[in-house]
Amino acid sequence: MTNQSVTYKIAQPYAEALLSAVKDLNIVNQTQVEILSLSNLLSESIELKNFLANPLMTSSLKKDLLKELLANQVSECLLKFLLVLVDRRRIYLLSAIIDKYLELAYELESTTVVEILTAIILTEGQQEALSEKLKIMTNSKNIRLLFSTDTSLIGGFIAKVGSKVIDTSISGKLKNMAFYLSSV
Numbered sequence: 001m002t003n004q005s006v007t008y009k010i011a012q013p014y015a016e017a018l019l020s021a022v023k024d025l026n027i028v029n030q031t032q033v034e035i036l037s038l039s040n041l042l043s044e045s046i047e048l049k050n051f052l053a054n055p056l057m058t059s060s061l062k063k064d065l066l067k068e069l070l071a072n073q074v075s076e077c078l079l080k081f082l083l084v085l086v087d088r089r090r091i092y093l094l095s096a097i098i099d100k101y102l103e104l105a106y107e108l109e110s111t112t113v114v115e116i117l118t119a120i121i122l123t124e125g126q127q128e129a130l131s132e133k134l135k136i137m138t139n140s141k142n143i144r145l146l147f148s149t150d151t152s153l154i155g156g157f158i159a160k161v162g163s164k165v166i167d168t169s170i171s172g173k174l175k176n177m178a179f180y181l182s183s184v
Contacts, residue, residue, distance in 0.1 A: 007096045014090065015100035018081050019108070025077055032105050034074040039098045053092040062086045114142035115160040118168070119153040134159060137166075 022031040042049045048069075052062055065085050072077055085091040094137065106113055114134055127145065135143050138161055156169035 001013055007070070007093060007098060010090070011096035011100045014085065014093065014097045015104055019104050021077055021081065022075075023108075025075075027075055027077065028105055028108065028146060031078055032102065034078055035098050035101055038070075038074065038078075039095070041094060042098075047094075052086075054164050055089075059086050059089075062091060072101055076171055081122065106144060109142060110140070111142040111144050112138050113144045113146065113162060115146045116139070116150070117150050117153065117158040117160075117169075119149065119151055119155050119157075122147065131155070134161075146176070 018031070019028070022028050027060070038167035048065075051057060061082050064081050066079065066086065074082075081093070082094075085094065085097070090097075097180065112134075116130065127147070131143055131145055134145070136140070152171060154174075156172070158168075158169055158172065160165040
C-alpha cells in the first residue's frame with residue numbers, strides 16, 4: 001500500500017465526519033466554498049502548510065494561529081473541526097481531508113468533476129459553453145470544472161472525467177497524426 005493511499009485511508013473518516021456535521025447544520029454548500037478557499041490558502045502559503053505539519057510546533061500555537069487566521073473566514077463548525085484535527089495531531093492530513101471532503105460532497109449532490117487543461121485561459125462565455133457541452137456528454141445535471149493551462153497544447157483542450165480523457169488539443173491531434181504516419 002502506497003504512502004498516499006494510507007494517507008487517504010486515514011483522511012476518509014475525518015472527511016465523512018465533517019460532511020455529516022455540516023449536513024446536520026445544512027451548510028454543505030457554504031462549507032464547500034470555505035474548504036476550497038482554505039485549500040487555495042494552503043497551496044499559496046507553503047509556510048502555513050509547513051507550520052501546521054511541523055510536529056515541533058505546539059498544539060496551542062497551531063490553534064491560536066487557526067483561530068486568528070480563520071475566525072471570520074469560516075463557519076464555527078469548520079473552525080472547531082480544524083481545532084479537533086490539531087488536538088488529534090491530524091492537521092498534517094488537512095490537504096487529504098479536503099480532497100476527500102470535496103469528493104464526498106460532490107458525490108452527495110451528484111456533481112461530476114471535470115479537469116480541463118487548455119492552452120489559454122478561457123473567457124466566462126467559453127467556460128459556460130464548455131460546461132453545457134460536458135453536461136450533455138457526461139449526462140450530468142451538475143458539473144464542476146477545474147481549469148488549468150498548458151501552452152504546449154497549442155490550442156483546444158483536454159478534459160478528464162474520472163478515467164475518461166477527451167483530447168481535442170492540437171498537440172494531441174499532431175501526436176496522433178505522427179503515430180499514424182509512422183505506422184504506414
